Amino acid sequence: MPVLKCPVCGNPVEVPDDAMPGELIEHDCGVVLEVYRDSNGNLALRPFEGVQEDWGE
């Protein structure tokens, strides 16, 4: 299981082996993180943007 760094608290975050960009991970520090691919094509984490005004069902 890859371990990435939480961009908010800096602590390690375990990411499932089959994680895909767009997947959400709740971290112990209370932040919801979104998996994405950085410019090198590696999986990385960023704070989830939260519900936006054009979101819907």
Added chain:
Amino acid sequence: MVRVFFLYDVLRLDEKMILERLRGLVEVEPIHVSSSILEIGGYAEADIALQRSISFYRAMSSTAAVESWGVRVINSSLALALAEDKAWSLSVLYRNKIPVPRTLLAYSIESAVEASRKLGYPVVMKPVMGSWGRLAALASDEEAARAIAEHREMLGSMYRVHYVQEYIDKPGRDIRAMCIGDEVPAAIYRVSEHWITNTARGGRAEPARVDPILEDLVLRSCHALGVEIGGVDVVEDPERGYLVLEVNAVPEYKNIARVTGVDVAGLIARYVVEQARK
């Protein structure tokens, strides 16, 4: 082998379930829209694409981009745009003889108040775009209608179209019905003491029976808007019967699947594959 593009931004349970079912049937290429570059007129080979982005603007523009590659997308960009705009979609539904609540559009604070007075209080005031009951407000009198309209005027041009709708005295619930192609495989009641019954706002989901009238209305609504996979919101008026509120073109369905036991993800996946093979 059939190849499907799966367009998404946030990978919710709804998306994961469809992806899993699709992967059991065909080759799938997931496209994470929010970290992609999509060229208008670019090229990538697929038999069909399924749009599952939660953000309307991402869904709409990425669908348009993929359509420019010559790949059919479910739902189409036109269907997405039409369904997203409540005024536009209600107009099309009405023209297709689908019963809808009486709705007035107004473009200033004074005319929004006048529209509310014409309908008779209470009235529902909603933004023309948006979901999950966000910013939908119930105005019980002129003072409330004016306050809501004033607030909307401050929020930007999209909110300056005042969508004023009669309040339907529904029986503590409304209906969310799934449409997949020419079928309505499942529906739920969204039960709540609150007038906003969206499950995203705390409404409780219970299985609903799809009677022939409801089935016909749901299918005609989706067909009118060109929506192939949709979630149709319906209210029951004590005198007029079913009235269609809106059609959602990237519908969530996990609550429908959970309470009805219908494998909605599997049905969506099979529909997409069938369409790809046509």
